[in-house]
Amino acid sequence: MTYTGKILRVNLSTGKAQPEPLNEKWARDYLGGKGLSIKYLYEELEPGIDPLSEANKLILMTGPTTGTIVPNSGKLAVAAKSPATGTILDCSIGGYFAPELKYAGYDAVIIEGKAKTPVYLYIEDEKVELRSAGDLWGKGAHETEHIIAETLGDVITMVIGQAGENLLPMACISSELYRQAGRGGIGAVMGSKNLKAIAVRGTGGIKIPNIRKFSAALNKIKREDTMTDDNMWTYSDGTPMLVDLCHDSGILPTRNFQEGTFEDYKKINSDAVKGVLKAKKACFACPLGCSNYVEKGDTRVEGPEYETLALCGSNCAIGDIEAIIEFNRLCDDYCLDTISAGNSVAFAMELTEKGIYDFGIHFGEVDKYLEMPGLIARKEGVGAELAAGVRAMAEKYGGMDFAMQVKGLEMPGYEPRGSWAMGLAYGTADRGACHMRAWPTAVEAFGDIDPYTSEGKAKLVIGMQDDNSVKFSAIFCDFWALSTERMAEILSLLLEREVTATELTTIGERTYNLARLFNEREGFNRKDDYLPERIFSEKLPTGTTAGKLLPREEYEKMLTDYYQLRGWDENGIITEAKKKELHL
Amino acid sequence: MFVKLQLKGPLKKYGQSVEPFDCEIAAEPCTVRDLLQKLSIPTSSTSFVLIDGNKADLTATLRGGEMVVINPRVAGG
Numbered sequence: 001m002t003y004t005g006k007i008l009r010v011n012l013s014t015g016k017a018q019p020e021p022l023n024e025k026w027a028r029d030y031l032g033g034k035g036l037s038i039k040y041l042y043e044e045l046e047p048g049i050d051p052l053s054e055a056n057k058l059i060l061m062t063g064p065t066t067g068t069i070v071p072n073s074g075k076l077a078v079a080a081k082s083p084a085t086g087t088i089l090d091c092s093i094g095g096y097f098a099p100e101l102k103y104a105g106y107d108a109v110i111i112e113g114k115a116k117t118p119v120y121l122y123i124e125d126e127k128v129e130l131r132s133a134g135d136l137w138g139k140g141a142h143e144t145e146h147i148i149a150e151t152l153g154d155v156i157t158m159v160i161g162q163a164g165e166n167l168l169p170m171a172c173i174s175s176e177l178y179r180q181a182g183r184g185g186i187g188a189v190m191g192s193k194n195l196k197a198i199a200v201r202g203t204g205g206i207k208i209p210n211i212r213k214f215s216a217a218l219n220k221i222k223r224e225d226t227m228t229d230d231n232m233w234t235y236s237d238g239t240p241m242l243v244d245l246c247h248d249s250g251i252l253p254t255r256n257f258q259e260g261t262f263e264d265y266k267k268i269n270s271d272a273v274k275g276v277l278k279a280k281k282a283c284f285a286c287p288l289g290c291s292n293y294v295e296k297g298d299t300r301v302e303g304p305e306y307e308t309l310a311l312c313g314s315n316c317a318i319g320d321i322e323a324i325i326e327f328n329r330l331c332d333d334y335c336l337d338t339i340s341a342g343n344s345v346a347f348a349m350e351l352t353e354k355g356i357y358d359f360g361i362h363f364g365e366v367d368k369y370l371e372m373p374g375l376i377a378r379k380e381g382v383g384a385e386l387a388a389g390v391r392a393m394a395e396k397y398g399g400m401d402f403a404m405q406v407k408g409l410e411m412p413g414y415e416p417r418g419s420w421a422m423g424l425a426y427g428t429a430d431r432g433a434c435h436m437r438a439w440p441t442a443v444e445a446f447g448d449i450d451p452y453t454s455e456g457k458a459k460l461v462i463g464m465q466d467d468n469s470v471k472f473s474a475i476f477c478d479f480w481a482l483s484t485e486r487m488a489e490i491l492s493l494l495l496e497r498e499v500t501a502t503e504l505t506t507i508g509e510r511t512y513n514l515a516r517l518f519n520e521r522e523g524f525n526r527k528d529d530y531l532p533e534r535i536f537s538e539k540l541p542t543g544t545t546a547g548k549l550l551p552r553e554e555y556e557k558m559l560t561d562y563y564q565l566r567g568w569d570e571n572g573i574i575t576e577a578k579k580k581e582l583h584l
Numbered sequence: 585m586f587v588k589l590q591l592k593g594p595l596k597k598y599g600q601s602v603e604p605f606d607c608e609i610a611a612e613p614c615t616v617r618d619l620l621q622k623l624s625i626p627t628s629s630t631s632f633v634l635i636d637g638n639k640a641d642l643t644a645t646l647r648g649g650e651m652v653v654i655n656p657r658v659a660g661g
Binding site for chain 2: 228229230231232233235236237241242244245248249270442446447448478479480481544
């Protein structure tokens with residue numbers, strides 16, 4: 001068994017930290033990562049709590065693959081109730097934090113309460129300390145990590161910047177300078193607890209049941225299933241490759257989703273990123289190495305990833321790769337989610353150009369665009385308005401029909417009018433508009449499935465959501481396109497029991513339903529599963545999607561099909577029969 | 585007959601170091617699928633194809649002189 005069997009529970013209000021046994025039944029039912037962290041939150045959070053109150057909890061959860069040499073197993077789930085949406089929220093962060101935590105002897109850390117003054121949590125095996133972060137408060141992520149490294153030496157850290165301190169709903173958590181748990185305001189949960197950082201050092205290891213058999217199997221799997229064309233696009237280009245694919249498919253968000261193609265897309269595509277590429281980087285145990293480490297002058301980032309190129313590039317009509325890299329660096333340092341920040345800036349640009357409210361910034365204005373991350377993170381001037389996210393901006397100033405969000409979470413970089421199932425995936429994602437729960441764009445806009453039909457889309461999206469749920473629970477990175485059969489083969493080697501693909505599919509379905517149940521308890525139902533009006537009523541003007549929209553009646557049909565196939569009622573409420581079937 | 589060919593991402597290994605490059609194709613009828621076969625590119629490794637900037641499928645016929653872009657299959661997001 002590759003669980004440590006131990007969870008560290010830290011109460012910031014009392015200052016006490018205590019190890020406790022992992023709930024083995026829950027670990028069997030939900031594996032780890034996404035599923036297990038949602039289970040703990042569902043059981044331990046009172047319904048209706050303020051996500052920014054001390055009643056919320058922050059969970060860092062590993063999985064049974066964490067810390068092993070299983071390819072693409074280096075991610076950590078970070079979960080809480082979302083300050084941006086009020087839904088369940090689980091994020092995924094790469095790098096080296098997750099294995100380090102496992103080597104320190106813990107499957108998870110549960111952080112409760114609120115410290116009276118800023119602190120950071122230091123974990124070194126059994127030694128757990130809360131240290132003053134008074135001198136770190138107010139500093140950006142990069143400086144904070146450097147200071148902690150100077151103080152503690154060889155540790156891996158997760159930190160927040162000014163955005164988290166100021167409780168922004170788009171505040172993320174950063175680790176190892178360039179990696180983020182990005183969405184839903186997870187950084188604001190840390191900020192609300194006066195928790196500036198978490199540093200971990202682990203000196204232990206993990207016992208693999210039969211290392212000889214395990215190594216032989218993994219070598220074969222890597223050869224046959226990992227280092228293949230399907231996956232190697234992440235190494236050859238990484239996500240910037242999607243700029244060309246999305247532009248050519250007419251789904252590249254441009255000028256706040258007013259268009260699906262961008263005239264300057266070649267200035268921000270993979271070739272443009274390669275022009276400043278210094279090195280490829282990888283997370284722990286990853287043979288793919290998707291990350292592009294770029295350098296331009298004094299600016300260094302890992303990225304920009306596709307979502308940043310799209311939402312902070314074409315969506316703001318910025319066709320300047322250097323400007324996007326600088327915007328990316330600023331967001332990383334302040335700890336702003338680039339998807340939400342890019343959306344807010346683009347929304348402000350459209351509101352300004354339409355004369356609805358003058359935020360003083362127009363599409364393509366690089367100088368003002370580069371001022372925005374700082375203004376947002378510090379809540380200064382117009383930044384204080386943008387910091388609230390597009391839904392809150394629309395509630396105050398108007399433009400709700402083109403505030404591109406679902407449940408309060410800003411939309412990622414795949415235009416649903418050219419990928420109808422992606423629209424359904426956004427509408428039914430557990431944390432609001434999210435591309436990580438299902439990404440049918442790959443088979444619709446880029447593949448053989450007709451993007452402009454509602455037929456079969458509910459089944460497609462459900463299959464992907466359940467697969468990803470188990471994938472993010474096990475834990476495997478999204479960029480390894482592996483089957484549930486392959487997951488079962490690997491987990492059987494690690495868990496000393498036969499794990500079947502059928503069992504994993506059930507765990508995926510159970511996890512997705514539990515997330516829905518959490519949201520149901522918070523009052524979410526069908527009314528919350530809709531897209532912005534622009535998607536239903538405005539035709540795209542250019543490219544292969546010219547003249548396309550997603551008719552509302554077709555969306556209603558997909559949603560109804562989806563609920564029926566899920567075993568939910570017509571209002572999107574999980575039926576008692578489905579709860580019983582999944583042992584919820 | 586020749587087409588100008590550009591292979592994206594990991595598919596570059598099936599082509600030449602400088603892209604786009606001229607690729608000879610058989611006399612008509614030659615489809616995109618034929619072109620992939622000639623270059624030993626598995627269809628399972630590809631996503632959509634562009635011919636002169638327009639999306640096309642594997643059955644599209646090539647007549648020579650076109651600019652053809654082959655995109656790889658992608659997963660994740």
